Amino acid sequence: MSDLSVVKKNRRQHILDEAARLFKEKGFGGTSMRDLAEQVGMEAASMYNHIRSKDEILEQICFQVADQYIAHLTEIEQQPGTYVEKIRALLRLHVRLVIEQGDAVAVANHDWKYLTGEKRATFLEARRLYERRLAALIEEGMAQGELQPLHVSVALFTLLSAVRWVELWYRPERDISPEALEDDIVTLLMKGLEK
Amino acid sequence: MSDLSVVKKNRRQHILDEAARLFKEKGFGGTSMRDLAEQVGMEAASMYNHIRSKDEILEQICFQVADQYIAHLTEIEQQPGTYVEKIRALLRLHVRLVIEQGDAVAVANHDWKYLTGEKRATFLEARRLYERRLAALIEEGMAQGELQPLHVSVALFTLLSAVRWVELWYRPERDISPEALEDDIVTLLMKGLEK
Known part of the structure; x- marks a missing residue:
């Protein structure tokens, strides 16, 4: 990749990250492209060189999140263990993605409702498939005793x-580290609250 | 209570039940008093003999749900055990209230955002207090080992x-009875998914 295209890719990702933050804070409907341009410190006109529309931003965020969950699930399925x-x-992954990319995960969890047409159908199908694959792991784990x-x-x-x-x-200032949070949730769900 | 006031109370509760169903289905914002009158089969004018406004309906639903959770929690706190x-x-209670009064619980869980002023503050304070009392049970249970x-x-x-x-x-047509659903959730959370 040329230096210029790396810069362009980073700029584009920066726009997506700031958009996720605004969507989470003000809602998808409550965020305008003008708000976003202001947030990223660009003229609206030059922002359109990187991204065409609010709908395109939403699609990008939702599918980037979905792709990460799916890639990790595939890795986990293929690992021995x-x-x-x-x-x-997988439970650790769910906690960690929220900690590391909370805004984007929130958008994918809530604002997918604003996806339209084929994109919406594809996103929901990906989610259903993810759930079916996780259900299959649970079912096989039960079958194995x-x-x-x-x-x-x-x-x-x-679990979900x-x-x-x-x-x-x-929030980072909570009185628990990300690792301890993961540990406690996994312990509760896998071992139960009872001692 | 006179027969007439019993009839009036039942009519009022029927309006609240149908309102909860409509709010869950079409959203609080998407439901009009006209929709509601049609659903309950009354003239709008005579419905106003029972209930003054959509805001009053929302308050009634939210506080009826909150009062039930709180009453059960108080009972549970006071029982030996x-x-x-x-x-x-408490976990069983949470599952059962959803099964038995799913529409009202959904409204209390989501549409409380449309409560205003003092009612909103009172509702949120009740929820915080409920959480604190449940947290106290958990904390004491940990302290007792x-x-x-x-x-x-x-x-x-x-847990929540x-x-x-x-x-x-x-839905009633799911391939699991309400009791089995309660059992499975309580088992997972208290004993853990691992065997």
């Missing part, structure tokens, strides 16, 4: 839902 | 968040 280890790794015999969908959605609050709560 | 038993009872030693807020919010999906997923 028990189902317990795989599910632990590693996991409690529960209703697979109930286990799946309880159980980590959703982190997005609303976590 | 271990902390494990108390927290199990009944529960895993985790960050109290992390345990609290993981872990049951939130039920509202979106549960």
